Amino acid sequence: MKLTHDVNLLAYLRARKIKLVHKRASWINRLIGWLLRVLTGNERYFSSQTTTMWPRRIYYNDKLHAKWTKIKDKHENSVLGQLDLGTAILRTRFWDQDLSGVLESIRPTMIHEFRHERDAFWMGPLFQITYLLLLIPVLLSFGRVWLELRAYKYNIAHWPGRYAKAEACPPKTGALDDRRESALAWVAESLWSVYAWPLPRPWTRWMGRRMVKKYMKKKGML
Numbered sequence: 500m501k502l503t504h505d506v507n508l509l510a511y512l513r514a515r516k517i518k519l520v521h522k523r524a525s526w527i528n529r530l531i532g533w534l535l536r537v538l539t540g541n542e543r544y545f546s547s548q549t550t551t552m553w554p555r556r557i558y559y560n561d562k563l564h565a566k567w568t569k570i571k572d573k574h575e576n577s578v579l580g581q582l583d584l585g586t587a588i589l590r591t592r593f594w595d596q597d598l599s600g601v602l603e604s605i606r607p608t609m610i611h612e613f614r615h616e617r618d619a620f621w622m623g624p625l626f627q628i629t630y631l632l633l634l635i636p637v638l639l640s641f642g643r644v645w646l647e648l649r650a651y652k653y654n655i656a657h658w659p660g661r662y663a664k665a666e667a668c669p670p671k672t673g674a675l676d677d678r679r680e681s682a683l684a685w686v687a688e689s690l691w692s693v694y695a696w697p698l699p700r701p702w703t704r705w706m707g708r709r710m711v712k713k714y715m716k717k718k719g720m721l
């Protein structure tokens with residue numbers, strides 16, 4: 500099934516057999532979350548970040564878990580009330596409206612993670628090596644930024660309003676429109692701070708601008 504920004508989310512997960520798993524239900528994510536809490540002093544890894552490490556799995560955060568818990572409670576007397584979100588998506592067909600509602604609320608994130616999942620699939624172990632080991636040298640983790648920008652291009656091209664910052668960005672030659680430049684600046688900033696200073700921000704913006712433009716041209720948006 501082709502990955503596009505408007506793909507049917509449920510159908511895509513089922514076609515590729517991707518299971519959504521709550522981070523706190525996975526020991527490796529509990530370990531990473533614990534390490535990050537020690538290092539950074541915050542719980543963002545659990546509370547707001549969604550993560551893909553390898554094919555067929557997407558690890559979701561507490562925010563989505565809270566939404567899912569509400570649906571489960573509503574259906575507590577049926578089979579759905581006994582299942583976890585990933586299993587419900589892959590194994591049932593009766594509650595598609597509820598399930599699709601919860602996924603649609605985070606569509607930009609899902610499309611972003613779908614890109615990672617697909618890259619993890621075709622790159623094999625190279626995906627993890629590129630993503631993690633190339634952390635060193637910290638300031639020149641080109642591969643990590645490249646993988647993130649491949650996924651963020653959907654967010655910037657289709658939903659810039661969710662990421663655009665209030666302040667205007669300085670005009671540049673060959674720049675994207677204001678909202679997308681602003682969204683790109685937000686991405687460069689968050690890659691810098693959340694993903695441990697992988698590449699100087701102006702480089703990230705330059706690379707991102709090229710990738711978003713190429714994508715938008717391909718889609719007939721430019």
Ligand SMILES: [Zn+2]
Binds near residue numbers: 611
């Ligand atoms: Zn990402």
